[in-house]
Amino acid sequence: IPCFIVLIISLHPIITSLWFWFFIVAATHSLQFFYTGVTPGSSFPEFTAVGQVDGEQGGCYDSNSKKVSLKTNWIWKVWNDLDQWKGIAQHVTTHDVNFRDSLIYLMKLFNQTKGFHILQHTFGCELDDDGSKRGFSLYGYDGEDFLVLDLNTFTYIASVSQSVPIKRQWEEAEYVTYQKHFLLYECIGWLKTFVEYDRSTLKRKVSPEVSVFQKDSSSPVVCHATGFFPKAVMITWQKNGEELNEDVDLRETLPNEDGTFQKRSILTLSPEELKNNNYTCVVHHEELEKMMQVSERRVLSGGSLVGTMVGAVMAFFLLLVMGFVGVFIWKKMSGK
Incomplete structure (x- = not known):
């Protein structure tokens, strides 16, 4: 079924x-x-x-x-x-x-x-x-x-x-x-x-793998965390070290086939803003002993992701579990 x-x-x-x-x-x-x-x-x-x-x-x-x-x-x-x-x-x-x-x-x-x-x-x-x-x-x-x-x-x-x-x-x-x-x-x-x-x-716990990428140089910047368990995770952005809340699209947490979860946050900004400022993706998960920050960005080549490097800084524990669910988004079928 x-x-x-x-x-x-x-x-x-x-x-x-x-x-x-x-x-x-x-x-x-x-x-x-x-x-x-x-x-x-x-x-x-x-x-x-x-x-x-x-x-x-x-x-x-x-x-x-x-x-x-x-x-x-x-x-x-x-x-x-x-x-x-x-x-x-x-x-x-x-x-x-x-x-x-x-x-x-x-x-x-x-x-x-x-x-x-x-x-x-x-x-x-x-x-x-x-x-x-x-x-x-x-x-x-x-x-x-x-x-x-x-x-x-x-x-x-x-x-x-x-x-x-x-x-x-x-x-x-x-x-x-x-x-x-x-x-x-x-x-x-x-x-x-x-x-x-x-x-x-x-009570099993798996820390997330995090990558930051763009489809091309003019596309929104995507911060993608995957492979983590339990489900609760928090993704935020920083601009030049300051918290950024504008032009951010935080997507639903989705299930992976192996029982872990994935989540992405999308930042929309102009190429000029991206060039003149330092943008960092910050990920909190209870399995991480430190807050994970990722600032290195890669552009997708031929539709596949070129690897990214992840740095871990600042000791920070965050215990969190949210209960809402592996999700499959179904758009309403009008006219049927």
Whole structure:
């Protein structure tokens, strides 16, 4: 079964803020789920569920096969030995039909009778070494925010007018109480079990390899970090030794085939600016005992990367783990 995650939700500001703080406080472990429902008639299953532990895909389920596909050896061990999977499998299969019905309901709210539409639910929990725990839950429809759960106020944030009736209904029914219990207790319980079961796998750490390059002398400058684990990494730029935030495009963290991750940050500037100033890419990762800085830039020759040299300077420890996920970006298919 092909497992992938469709991520076209533009995170609500409060969630963006929360994820920023997750980077700073560095959640040690995370368990995340990604539910995706699409309208019938496409080449994709009408419902897909993907689960990840510490950014590593554990398994997935889709409405075509109606089976759970496991993706790592240690997950197979847990599946065979522990009862926790029964609860997770029941949660996924229950949402199969319900999720597709919800998509049809949303189409009615938006006065849509045809076309390709997509409903997403991203939720999960994080657990720190000191016992601190957090949960999150957000819904997206057709690539836009729809509903976001705020566990601080025990309310839902309606991102569009069509989500207001659902917000009111769920708050009146105290659905947020169920969500809080599920995210902060049941989900955390599952996560603790997985962590205790295979600490060696989940605590492996691999430092990133970093390169800085351009396609040609007039193209944007790309800082590319790859081969690192766990998933959390921070990439920033410096101009003449000062932090630079303008004209920077930080891309999503993506999975590699070997279970590690990659991420890139793209700096757009004129050839004159590049010639007259010193630009440095700075990479922070918990496996690095020092902050990694790369200032040597190479231009791609014939479409292939000519090697770059990486220097490590300034002692700096940064513990961070963010829980959002190996990502496959799927652009909305309009008109289907």
